[in-house]
Amino acid sequence: MSVTRRDLVAGFFATPALTFLLARHLSAQTSAFPVPLTPACGDDHEITPSSTEGPFYKPQSPLRSDLTSELSGGVRLRIGGHVVDRSCRPILDAVVELWQADGNGQYDNTGNRLRGYQRTDGGGHWSFTTIIPGLYTGRTRHIHFKVQRPGGRVLTTQLFFPGEPGNERDYQFTPQLLLEIEKIASERLGRYDFVIA
Numbered sequence: 262m263s264v265t266r267r268d269l270v271a272g273f274f275a276t277p278a279l280t281f282l283l284a285r286h287l288s289a290q291t292s293a294f295p296v297p298l299t300p301a302c303g304d305d306h307e308i309t310p311s312s313t314e315g316p317f318y319k320p321q322s323p324l325r326s327d328l329t330s331e332l333s334g335g336v337r338l339r340i341g342g343h344v345v346d347r348s349c350r351p352i353l354d355a356v357v358e359l360w361q362a363d364g365n366g367q368y369d370n371t372g373n374r375l376r377g378y379q380r381t382d383g384g385g386h387w388s389f390t391t392i393i394p395g396l397y398t399g400r401t402r403h404i405h406f407k408v409q410r411p412g413g414r415v416l417t418t419q420l421f422f423p424g425e426p427g428n429e430r431d432y433q434f435t436p437q438l439l440l441e442i443e444k445i446a447s448e449r450l451g452r453y454d455f456v457i458a
């Protein structure tokens with residue numbers, strides 16, 4: 262008896278682990294986040310600068326990409342990009358963890374509001390749906406991140422927003438950590454590619 266393509270496909274879908282992998286692959290391919298096909302690596306492929314962790318980091322945030330489900334109000338921000346190495350090669354399964362203030366500049370220090378992590382897909386893609394963080398005393402507008410490739414060192418850093426009056430007054434600000442922001446209707450789109458060792 263010959264084995265047809267249909268048999269092979271049916272067998273593939275009958276295997277739960279493979280079905281999971283296919284679903285994950287399709288999920289990544291159909292992601293609503295309009296990430297460019299290729300990362301925006303500079304000629305020198307410099308590693309993304311680190312920045313301070315600050316006092317509001319909490320370990321064990323949940324695995325999720327939509328951080329808006331428990332919020333009301335705020336300007337919606339879809340944020341994402343790639344994680345790549347110094348040769349601009351995408352890194353699979355890198356952890357990208359985000360924590361940020363809400364629209365009033367408040368962190369949730371007891372729960373996990375506006376905290377979450379995810380892993381990059383085969384293209385090194387990451388993305389979150391969140392809101393524009395509010396300001397708090399002494400800081401310009403920013404979002405905190407930890408990025409780690411499997412078995413690698415943790416990059417702790419922050420991303421900043423262009424055009425903020427407070428950028429130049431914040432000693433932690435550096436132009437290398439600026440998001441590329443695009444306004445689409447009522448929401449903002451923020452892009453950044455992390456380059457890690």
Ligand SMILES: [Fe+2]
Binds near residue numbers: 315317405
């Ligand atoms: Fe902060």
